[in-house]
Amino acid sequence: xxxxxxxxxxxxxxxxxxxxxxxxxxxxxxxxxxxxxxxxxxxxxxxxxxxxxxxxxxxxxxxxxxxxxxxxxxxxxxxxxxxxxxxxxxxxxxxxxxxxxxxxxxxxxxxxxxxxxxxxxxxxxxxxxxxxxxxxxxxxxxxxxxxxxxxxxxxxxxxxxxxxxxxxxxxxxxxxxxxxxxxxxxxxxxxxxxxxxxxxxxxxxxxxxxxxxxxxxx
Amino acid sequence: xxxxxxxxxxxxxxxxxxxxxxxxxxxxxxxxxxxxxxxxxxxxxxxxxxxxxxxxxxxxxxxxxxxxxxxxxxxxxxxxxxxxxxxxxxxxxxxxxxxxxxxxxxxxxxxxxxxxxxxxxxxxxxxxxxxxxxxxxxxxxxxxxxxxxxxxxxxxxxxxxxxxxxxxxxxxxxxxxxxxxxxxxxxxxxxxxxxxxxxxxxxxxxxxxxxxxxxxxxxxxxxxxxxxxxxxxxxxxxxxxxxxxxxxxxxxxxxxxxxxxxxxxxxxxxxxxxxxxxxxxxxxxxxxxxxxx
Numbered sequence: 001x002x003x004x005x006x007x008x009x010x011x012x013x014x015x016x017x018x019x020x021x022x023x024x025x026x027x028x029x030x031x032x033x034x035x036x037x038x039x040x041x042x043x044x045x046x047x048x049x050x051x052x053x054x055x056x057x058x059x060x061x062x063x064x065x066x067x068x069x070x071x072x073x074x075x076x077x078x079x080x081x082x083x084x085x086x087x088x089x090x091x092x093x094x095x096x097x098x099x100x101x102x103x104x105x106x107x108x109x110x111x112x113x114x115x116x117x118x119x120x121x122x123x124x125x126x127x128x129x130x131x132x133x134x135x136x137x138x139x140x141x142x143x144x145x146x147x148x149x150x151x152x153x154x155x156x157x158x159x160x161x162x163x164x165x166x167x168x169x170x171x172x173x174x175x176x177x178x179x180x181x182x183x184x185x186x187x188x189x190x191x192x193x194x195x196x197x198x199x200x201x202x203x204x205x206x207x208x209x210x211x212x213x214x215x216x217x218x
Numbered sequence: 219x220x221x222x223x224x225x226x227x228x229x230x231x232x233x234x235x236x237x238x239x240x241x242x243x244x245x246x247x248x249x250x251x252x253x254x255x256x257x258x259x260x261x262x263x264x265x266x267x268x269x270x271x272x273x274x275x276x277x278x279x280x281x282x283x284x285x286x287x288x289x290x291x292x293x294x295x296x297x298x299x300x301x302x303x304x305x306x307x308x309x310x311x312x313x314x315x316x317x318x319x320x321x322x323x324x325x326x327x328x329x330x331x332x333x334x335x336x337x338x339x340x341x342x343x344x345x346x347x348x349x350x351x352x353x354x355x356x357x358x359x360x361x362x363x364x365x366x367x368x369x370x371x372x373x374x375x376x377x378x379x380x381x382x383x384x385x386x387x388x389x390x391x392x393x394x395x396x397x398x399x400x401x402x403x404x405x406x407x408x409x410x411x412x413x414x415x416x417x418x419x420x421x422x423x424x425x426x427x428x429x430x431x432x433x434x435x436x437x438x439x440x441x442x443x444x445x446x447x448x449x450x451x452x453x454x455x456x457x458x459x460x461x462x463x464x465x466x467x468x469x470x471x472x473x474x475x476x477x478x479x480x481x482x483x484x485x486x487x488x489x490x491x492x493x494x495x496x497x498x499x500x501x502x503x504x505x506x507x508x509x510x511x
Contacts, residue, residue, distance in 0.1 A: 016488035020436055020445055023236045024480040027360055031229060047344055047437045055349060055363045055435055077437065079346035114341075 010034040022049045042069040054082045071117040080183040092118040099158045168213035175204040232360030241473020242373035248453040248465040250424030256460035263325040266443030267332040272429025287350040295423035302422025336440040344439035452495045458508025
């Protein structure tokens with residue numbers, strides 16, 4: 001993917017899962033002088049890696065971190081001072097438009113003020129679509145029939161707008177490239193992201209003919 | 219020579235230094251465990267949870283009382299050590315006459331309870347804690363953060379002070395005697411149950427101290443202890459369950475071994491400690507520095 005888009009891969013290292021201390025791996029990445037260090041991990045491993053990268057002065061040294069699976073709750077756990085400059089893609093941001101903000105407000109009221117991530121928004125969207133499909137079929141007894149209905153109906157909900165589900169079961173929607181704001185750029189709690197680019201749905205997901213899904217008839 | 223292995227000497231020295239720093243953590247944690255086991259014969263599985271509570275307590279002191287890191291270094295071991303004393307008085311002291319395994323089960327259960335409570339209250343993403351000594355120095359072969367240098371220096375000091383206190387002072391000699399023949403020592407007029415309680419509190423305080431040290435560099439989340447505790451147990455077993463010097467030396471040594479593995483075969487860096495433990499147990503079951511029973 002990187003090479004296809006004109007980049008160069010300067011190195012890679014596999015760390016044990018889970019891992020507490022990333023100092024030796026970060027040291028290797030720092031020594032490689034790569035402009036971007038990609039973190040293909042998630043959860044506590046990602047937050048630990050980012051925290052320790054800040055400790056080793058990696059971002060100050062001019063290298064940027066790119067997270068491959070980062071949620072807004074991770075950024076909240078790190079704090080803007082540590083996470084600033086982190087680049088990653090997410091499918092949904094609570095502060096992007098009025099619909100999202102309204103949903104987030106209700107969610108926050110029921111969840112100690114925590115904002116929803118793209119996962120919670122996705123679950124909402126998926127459940128709404130499932131219920132609509134069951135409503136059209138007038139029964140939920142046959143699971144396979146419901147799935148077929150869900151794939152044939154276009155999706156439309158207040159959080160993701162219009163979209164569709166592909167034959168291989170993937171829901172297609174735009175993805176957004178976000179960067180974490182610096183502390184002085186943030187105007188309040190949970191105001192963490194600035195959008196750098198929108199990746200249109202058609203480009204964001206692997207084309208159906210390049211996958212090896214057994215559900216897709218070739 | 220180094221070029222043959224495919225690793226430049228700078229990278230190697232950098233990783234060795236990092237291994238030493240990680241070893242300092244292992245040494246501090248395994249010291250608390252070795253003190254508790256060596257002097258009380260209790261296998262304290264709650265150690266990881268107490269390490270986690272130390273980190274959370276530091277965060278709470280900072281967030282709710284405005285007490286910075288340096289104050290937390292002194293207060294947190296006392297607070298969590300006191301909670302340890304409470305646990306010992308209420309629960310653990312009732313199991314001394316039974317097999318080791320009951321103590322293990324009880325402390326394991328307590329660890330699960332504490333972690334569950336904290337996860338319910340704080341979630342599992344973790345909490346932010348700022349580094350009190352940011353920045354570092356470029357040593358040429360690597361960038362050494364000031365905070366990590368502080369961790370090594372402080373852990374080494376605490377480990378050596380503990381070893382000195384247990385092996386070379388009169389109080390330490392009472393503790394060691396009380397482990398071997400508590401009835402005789404009590405006959406001499408020394409309050410053995412109180413010493414045992416304070417020993418447990420001290421071991422727990424050491425775990426909490428390690429937690430405070432970890433808060434700025436590791437993510438402060440409810441499961442931070444359970445990841446580390448398994449490795450720490452391996453360190454204590456390799457060093458010899460009752461030997462304090464053994465656990466200190468093994469802690470640092472294994473940190474270095476882990477660091478070297480990360481250079482040559484990073485995927486195995488979690489497992490190498492357990493491979494060494496298996497070998498040591500087969501060849502010398504009492505551990506490298508332990509005394510055969």
